[in-house]
Amino acid sequence: xxxxxxxxxxxxxxxxxxxxxxxxxxxxxxxxxxxxxxFHLLVSDSARLxxxxxxxxxxxxxxxxxxxxxMRNVCAGFVQGNAGQPGNKSIPLLRRRVLNxxxxxxxxxxxxxxxxxxxxxxxxDYDLARTWNRLDVLRHVGVARxxxxxxxxxxxxPNAAVFAAAMLLQKQWAR
Numbered sequence: 001x002x003x004x005x006x007x008x009x010x011x012x013x014x015x016x017x018x019x020x021x022x023x024x025x026x027x028x029x030x031x032x033x034x035x036x037x038x039f040h041l042l043v044s045d046s047a048r049l050x051x052x053x054x055x056x057x058x059x060x061x062x063x064x065x066x067x068x069x070x071m072r073n074v075c076a077g078f079v080q081g082n083a084g085q086p087g088n089k090s091i092p093l094l095r096r097r098v099l100n101x102x103x104x105x106x107x108x109x110x111x112x113x114x115x116x117x118x119x120x121x122x123x124x125d126y127d128l129a130r131t132w133n134r135l136d137v138l139r140h141v142g143v144a145r146x147x148x149x150x151x152x153x154x155x156x157x158p159n160a161a162v163f164a165a166a167m168l169l170q171k172q173w174a175r
Contacts, residue, residue: 002041002044003040003044004037004038004039004040004041004044004148005037005148007033007034007036007037007040008033008034008037008141008144008145008148010030010033010037011030011031011033011034011037011140011141011144012030012141012145013030014026014027014029014030014033015027015030015134015137015138015141016134022134022137024131024132027124027132027133027134027137028124028125028132029124030137030140030141031117031120031121031123031124031132031137031140031141032121032124032125034117034120034121034140034141034143034144035117035118035120035121035140035144036121037144037148038110038113038114038117038144038147038148039068039071039114039118041147041148041151042066042071042110042114042151042164042167043063043066044063045151045155045160045164046062046063046066046163046164046165046167046168047059047060047062047063047066049160049161049164049165050062050164050165050168062168065168066167066168068118070167070170070171071114071167072114072115072118073170074163074166074167074170075111075112075114075115076111076115078103078107078108078111078163078166079108079111079112079115081101082101082102082103082108098158098162099159099162100158100159103159104153104154104157104159106150106151106153106154107150107154107157107159107160107163109146109147109150110147110150110151110154111163113143113144113146113147113150114147116140116143117140117143117144117147120140
């Protein structure tokens, strides 16, 4: 089983770990694992899309180049740019030329899930005053699980390839 799938299963397991009164630590870790599951799925597939098969180590190196904040910014920009508002500059002209707009709703759902899960992970990891309940955590795990299913339907599309490249190259393309 792939690393990202293991993390998704761990998120589900942690959300249900204590049967009656879940510990906050279990719920925090479940939210974090749900985010990291989606993060690693997108990084793994993107590195595969952008790297040749040889040398094998190149994919690992490419995967290490992805940045959480940059990935979030690309996701948010694609969602905003997909709105189709005239003059919308969320997606720079260079990328708009190679994208097929509007984006597939499944791809938009993955992008929105990434942004939402990253925000939830930040809350779970850094806002210790927040109290989590199992239903909220299971909703986040469900969002990650649905994003996996949505990504499976769009991962081989031209727009997914542009998205993968943008996550890695956004700063260079902005020059």
